[in-house]
Amino acid sequence: QVQLVESGGGLVQAGGSLRLSCAASGRTFSTYAMGWFRQAPGKERDFVSAISSNGRTRYYADSVKGRFTISRDNAKNTVYLQMNSLEPEDTGVYYCAARVAFLRTTPKEYDYWGQGTQVTVSS
Secondary structure, eight states, X not given: OOOEEEXXXXXXXXXXXXXXXXXXXXXXXXXXXXXXXXXXXTSOEEEEEEEOTTSOOEEEOTTTTTTEEEEEETTTTEEEEEEOSOOGGGOEEEEEEEEESSOOSSXXXXXXXXXXXXXXXXX
């Protein structure tokens, strides 16, 4: 089992940047694919980005391609989401999630979730 703790959210103006971090417990972090999802008020939880266990494969939602970058440091048990050129539509609670083996893009395929961190982008 793995526990996940997100940090780095906050309030930022449109066009600004934030870097989210997700720290994982346990000694098997390098075996997990990791994903970032977000949920706006009244909406479903949507896929943002995912990275394979070895960091070589990365997926992005079309809405964030070219603006967001996912990365991981297996030595630090941490996955990151660098968010640039933020837009008001990026507002929501951002969750990181973990699953064993291959990365996926749907929430139901992830086994472990963090508590989320709020990102608010003002116009």
